[in-house]
Amino acid sequence: MKSTICVALFALLPLSIFNCNNNKLYVPAQHEALSNQNYEIFKTNLVKAYESRDHFEISFQLANLKAPKEIIYDHLRQYISEDIKRCENIYEISYLAEQGFIRHLYAMDTIAYQEIFALCELKDSTSSYAIYKAREEERTRKFLANRPVLDSLKFDLALIEKLKALDENDQKYRRQIGRSYYMPQATKDSLWKLQEELDAINLLAMDSIFTAVGYPVPSKVGYEYSSTFVYILHHQTDGAIREKFTNKFRSHLSLEEMELLEERTASLKATPQ
Structure with a gap:
């Protein structure tokens, strides 16, 4: 071959x-x-x-x-x-x-x-990961600081709790895998399987929430949880599902979020993210 x-x-x-x-x-x-x-x-x-x-x-x-x-x-x-x-x-x-x-x-x-x-x-004596990370964190800090202030008294606290649970499921094993440099391959494979099961559960929950209350916009849930649907969708590997929900959410997504979703959908990456 x-x-x-x-x-x-x-x-x-x-x-x-x-x-x-x-x-x-x-x-x-x-x-x-x-x-x-x-x-x-x-x-x-x-x-x-x-x-x-x-x-x-x-x-x-x-x-x-x-x-x-x-x-x-x-x-x-x-x-x-x-x-x-x-x-x-x-x-x-x-x-x-x-x-x-x-x-x-x-x-x-x-x-x-x-x-x-x-x-x-x-x-590399002129750079390091610490320098790179500090630069990225500073860029993120400036971006967050420049966003309009939201009225937290108008937040939907029940919806925030649901989104918080989805966030926790979305990252439950991903961060563990990402930060464990010397994890045995068998353990890593087992954790990926568990994460894929949570991703499937999250997809169903996301669809249910959207059907019931619509898209979680910042004015309802704050900035932290307004991107929860984007992360859940980003981690789906079925191109048809990604396209379906991207079209559903299109009017609520920022240009950056659209680019993130469409780029990965177009490439149809079949690997865990």
Whole structure:
């Protein structure tokens, strides 16, 4: 299978970057967990990454394709070895994981990812994760400070309690996985299964709330819980479900929220987030 794919790629890519022996152009066979459509999307993105010699994107798409771990992280190591200043991308994925938004590149082998993270911390004397995190937190603080003040006396407290429970379910195992660097794979797989069950429960609860009282706008529930539906929908991997609810919520979503949902729906990522 590998040799067949390599031969096919030979006709598409420049000879200067063609090398099947060292896996530079390795394209994995379709994994059973991926739909035909997802596989073709990820494979196309991978070929484009090979053409541009972008080792970060190569590793990212190989992770989406559920390739062998050693190949994925070899490309990621090469990415930072070419220019240590590229560690910003490594820091971003770690930062997102701390917030409960776990990319497949991080989840495939958290220990391997953290080893690469440690290389960044060791080699880049002009930056660090602490600097990156402080910058992101300051940007968030300024954004929050500039929002209009809401009248909390008008909040629907019963609705807030329901949304709070959904938030807790949404992050119950995601944050645990994201912050446990040396968790055994079997434990991680078990937690993902539990999280997927909660995601399904959350989807039903979200639909019920929307049918009963409509969208939880900031004036009713405050800023903290007005994005609860967005996070629940963001973690759904069924494209049809995502599109259905995005259309339902469209008039209530900010431009940034729409972009977040539509980008992921378009790419149809089948990996846990």
